[in-house]
Amino acid sequence: MIAPPCESPFAGRVVFVLGSRRCGTTWLAEMLLAHPEIGGMDATVVLPDNRVPNESVIFGAVVDLWRNACRSDAEGLCDSLGFEGAVAAIRRFCDRMFVSARDRYSPGSTWFLEKTPDNAKRLPIVAAVYPDAWYVEIVRDGRDMARSLTSVHFGPDDVGEAAAEWTRDVIQVERHRWRVPRFRQVRYEDLLISAADTVADLYQWMGLNVDADVRKELDERAGRRVATYGSTDPVGSGKWREMSAEDITAVLTVAGDRLASLGYLDGEDVV
Structure with missing residues (x-):
């Protein structure tokens, strides 16, 4: 069993969804929250014409604490x-925030799900504070x-700037995934084919039961449109x-190099 850095109400029961913006992190979080044991902030805020992401950005708040704890002059x-001790203090702070969010949004659940895209570039911090957590990275073309x-x-x-953000996040997770023993990668494209089955497999990996009620909720959420920001495209x-050939x-x-290494390129895809 992987131990947390201190006593924790969520020992071995936190799920982090990792991935770049616009890669399906919100959809995956919405799916994972179908299980009654997994709680946390609602993955989306429901507006009249859309569901937009709802994120804690908590590790953005602790970055300065982490830098303070890692000063070279001690x-x-x-x-x-x-x-x-500093890592344990940060864990207690985060746990307290997670308990408050759990009790507000999903009282009765025993797990907590955290999804903030910026966590991909802060993985060393997250991994040190939550070594016992379960990490699911979603990758999209x-x-x-x-x-x-x-x-x-x-x-x-600029599409080049957007692609640079995707590349940075993918490389960052690749570079630091050794820090998180409980790690799985899923593809956005696989969710499109069978979101319910993909997430059911993740539940089983985490040791969570998948019964008929959970399957029904997964099937309902699989077709739910989230974070479309007014787009009506399928x-x-x-x-x-x-896109244009130039873009x-x-x-x-x-x-290009990272797309190729992930299997997204073949000879016909290169312009």
Whole structure:
């Protein structure tokens, strides 16, 4: 059994969803929350015409504490607590926030799900604070991600910049996945084919029972549109083909190597 850095109400019962923006993290979180044992903040906020992501961004709040704990001169938190004590203090803070969120959004659940895309670039911090957690990374074709991210109001205008963000996040998780023993990677494209089966497999990996009621809830959520931001296009993959040749080249220049290593490129895909 993997031990947390301190006594915890969620020992071995936290799930982190990792992945870049516009790669399906919200959809995957919405699916995982179908299980009655998994609680946390609602994955989406329901608006009249959409469901938009709802995120804690909690590890953005503890970055300064982490930097203070990792000072090369050993001053700061480590001077009083030591490094292990500082990590335990951060864990207690996060657990307290998670308990409050659990009790507000899903009282009665025993697990907690945390999904914030920025966690991908903070994986060393997250892994140190939650070594006992379960980590699920969702990966999407970076060309589709770049097209999607540049189409929403909070994304960059340049597809190359969007592709660079995707590449950074994928590399960051690859580089630090050794820190998290409980790790699985799923593809956005697999969710499109069979979201309910994919998530049911994740439940079983985590030791959670999948009964008829859970399957029914998974099936209902699988077709739920989330984070569309006004788009009426059908959900799907391969929409990058609608981009101009210039934009596709810009994406490949930045992300081509990583797309190839993940199996997203073949000879016909290169412009």
